[in-house]
Amino acid sequence: MPRTGVFAGWNEKGQTMRILVVEDDTNLNRQLTDALKEAGYVVDQAFDGEEGHYLGDTEPYDAIVLDIGLPQMDGITVVEKWRSAGKSMPVLILTARDRWSDKVAGIDAGADDYVTKPFHVEEVLARVRALIRRAAGHASSEIVCGPVRLDTKSSKATVNGVTLKLTSHEFRLLSYLMHHMGEVVSRTELVEHMYDQDFDRDSNTIEVFVGRLRKKLGVDLIETIRGLGYRMQAPQDAK
Numbered sequence: 001m002p003r004t005g006v007f008a009g010w011n012e013k014g015q016t017m018r019i020l021v022v023e024d025d026t027n028l029n030r031q032l033t034d035a036l037k038e039a040g041y042v043v044d045q046a047f048d049g050e051e052g053h054y055l056g057d058t059e060p061y062d063a064i065v066l067d068i069g070l071p072q073m074d075g076i077t078v079v080e081k082w083r084s085a086g087k088s089m090p091v092l093i094l095t096a097r098d099r100w101s102d103k104v105a106g107i108d109a110g111a112d113d114y115v116t117k118p119f120h121v122e123e124v125l126a127r128v129r130a131l132i133r134r135a136a137g138h139a140s141s142e143i144v145c146g147p148v149r150l151d152t153k154s155s156k157a158t159v160n161g162v163t164l165k166l167t168s169h170e171f172r173l174l175s176y177l178m179h180h181m182g183e184v185v186s187r188t189e190l191v192e193h194m195y196d197q198d199f200d201r202d203s204n205t206i207e208v209f210v211g212r213l214r215k216k217l218g219v220d221l222i223e224t225i226r227g228l229g230y231r232m233q234a235p236q237d238a239k
Helices: 026-038 049-058 075-084 100-109 121-135 168-179 187-194 204-217
Strands: 018-022 042-046 063-067 091-096 113-117 142-145 148-151 156-159 222-225 229-232
Touching: 018 026, 018 049, 018 187, 026 042, 026 121, 042 049, 049 063, 049 075, 063 075, 063 121, 075 091, 075 100, 091 100, 091 121, 100 113, 113 121, 142 168, 148 168, 156 168, 168 187, 168 204, 168 229, 187 204, 187 229, 204 222
Parallel strands: 018 042, 018 063, 063 091, 091 113
Antiparallel strands: 142 148, 148 156, 222 229
């Protein structure tokens, strides 16, 4: 099976999120992947529709960047297959400038947004950020949990206005928990979204990161749900 994951490393700008880039143009795929990695995302790559469909069907992604004109299986078919299988992750399609019909077909197939080629990579990054926010129910780039504020655009977090000094992994963990506030998130889910599919997924490392994060936050917002995982929510008396 295809194994094309790229681990985003220790970039201090880290987002929690895991992205799949499906683009058959090797240079463009590399440019998008490099930009997303630079922004701190965990990125997997695919270079044809069949490979992309397989990864999107079997791995948990927070967003997918998908070219329409792919070999093996075109992008429209890929999106249709994902949606018919109940996959709900946000999909951003890449279309050629003069193919307005592709945009319509892509959106009708279940894509969430599109970018027209040629494009600036910054536009793709902005649209990916927006898709992830909307999927998590956040219209603004800022997410608040009690005294903690997380800005997904600047990749910064504060407690009572004081900026937190977090490693990329700690930021990813905080970001994922805040995007899923009030929900119980399992250790397995956290590992899947913090690392690519080639990483040695030892769930004990999550416990270490949670412990460090709790210490740095200095406020009791992350609850351990025995046997299930973790839940982050604001104190009952917080506005």
